[in-house]
Amino acid sequence: MVRTFHPVEIVGCGSYVPEKVVTNHDLEALMNTSDTWIVERTGIRQRHIARDDQALSDLAIPAARQALAHAGISASEIDLIIVGTSTPDMLMPATSALVQHAIGATRAAVFDMEAACTGFVQAFIVAQQFLMTGMYRKALVIGGDLLSKFTNFSDRGTGMLFGDGAGAVVLSSGGQDAILSNLMGADGSGADLITIPIGSRVPPSGERADSGGHHVTMKGREVYKFALERVPPAIQEAARLAGLELSEIDHFLMHQANARIIEAVAKRLGLPMEKMIVNIDMRANTSAGTVPIALAESAHSGRIKAGDTVLMVGFGSGLTWAASVIRWTAAPYSQED
Numbered sequence: 001m002v003r004t005f006h007p008v009e010i011v012g013c014g015s016y017v018p019e020k021v022v023t024n025h026d027l028e029a030l031m032n033t034s035d036t037w038i039v040e041r042t043g044i045r046q047r048h049i050a051r052d053d054q055a056l057s058d059l060a061i062p063a064a065r066q067a068l069a070h071a072g073i074s075a076s077e078i079d080l081i082i083v084g085t086s087t088p089d090m091l092m093p094a095t096s097a098l099v100q101h102a103i104g105a106t107r108a109a110v111f112d113m114e115a116a117c118t119g120f121v122q123a124f125i126v127a128q129q130f131l132m133t134g135m136y137r138k139a140l141v142i143g144g145d146l147l148s149k150f151t152n153f154s155d156r157g158t159g160m161l162f163g164d165g166a167g168a169v170v171l172s173s174g175g176q177d178a179i180l181s182n183l184m185g186a187d188g189s190g191a192d193l194i195t196i197p198i199g200s201r202v203p204p205s206g207e208r209a210d211s212g213g214h215h216v217t218m219k220g221r222e223v224y225k226f227a228l229e230r231v232p233p234a235i236q237e238a239a240r241l242a243g244l245e246l247s248e249i250d251h252f253l254m255h256q257a258n259a260r261i262i263e264a265v266a267k268r269l270g271l272p273m274e275k276m277i278v279n280i281d282m283r284a285n286t287s288a289g290t291v292p293i294a295l296a297e298s299a300h301s302g303r304i305k306a307g308d309t310v311l312m313v314g315f316g317s318g319l320t321w322a323a324s325v326i327r328w329t330a331a332p333y334s335q336e337d
């Protein structure tokens with residue numbers, strides 16, 4: 001019988017971005033663009049880019065270790081690992097299996113979830129279901145992408161947007177009841193708006209792959225429009241399901257796709273910019289990484305404090321979107337974690 005409801009909370013978080021920083025000025029040498037255009041149209045000033053020898057698990061593992069240390073939990077206690085990503089190390093095995101082995105989470109079941117920029121929030125919601133039913137007690141949820149390996153740096157429509165990075169949270173059941181609402185949605189009619197075509201339709205060897213099939217494509221204007229249509233109602237609905245007025249929510253953590261999207265959503269909903277968490281200037285768009293990286297950075301810096309409410313919302317390729325309202329209950333982060 002699967003029936004029981006168990007309270008769920010985040011007990012730790014972590015993040016990792018590669019060391020190498022690429023500024024907008026660096027990109028001026030690769031594509032027909034300018035620092036001024038990129039800052040004005042996206043808010044991005046720099047991005048972190050992985051080394052040639054780094055794959056997604058190399059970003060996910062340090063993020064996971066930091067989240068476990070913050071939670072004060074050993075890897076052997078983890079029952080489930082989900083990695084939300086569209087840029088796994090390999091098509092198989094799942095990157096979550098590589099993470100499981102590297103951190104020594106020998107008891108954990110693993111799987112990856114592919115929902116592009118929505119990947120973390122969606123994986124976060126899925127993991128909760130296993131904990132709420134009592135099937136598992138502790139889950140590690142990672143969101144991250146390494147889009148630089150799939151980016152055409154001479155395409156100015158996409159090449160300035162993305163960075164690499166990963167973030168992680170540890171979810172635990174049996175403590176405080178800190179998940180206030182969840183929602184997920186999709187509109188597959190927009191599946192062509194953001195793609196990395198390579199797969200069983202565009203196989204890795206062949207003319208279409210060689211002529212750019214392994215690169216991100218994006219109809220930027222249409223995606224922008226989608227975000228402004230879908231994200232404000234998703235935020236309103238997530239707040240309603242949580243039984244909160246927007247004014248009662250302390251932090252709004254949107255996918256960092258473009259600073260103009262965050263500003264336009266805030267304006268539309270009458271939200272003060274001080275409540276919007278923004279790190280796109282330094283981290284760029286790390287796809288499934290943006291929400292957990294910004295969450296971990298904000299929690300570790302003390303911006304998000306115990307008792308605060310946080311509304312997280314992811315959106316992107318699919319098209320997909322997902323939102324969750326949580327109350328922050330994790331212990332303050334110390335440098336020794």
Ligand code: UT7
Pocket residue numbers: 032033034037038041042117156157158160161194219220221222223224227256257258261285287315316317
């Ligand atoms: O993470 C997944 C979700 N992704 C998103 O949410 C992305 C949503 N879309 C966007 O953020 C924006 O559409 C972009 C940042 C991608 C593009 O900004 P935009 O304001 O929509 O620019 P645009 O494509 O409409 O182009 C405006 C002008 C064009 O010039 P003309 O035709 O007006 O002369 C472009 O050629 O800006 C030009 N342009 C650039 N100029 C310098 C486009 N990209 C660049 C560039 N540098 N990188």
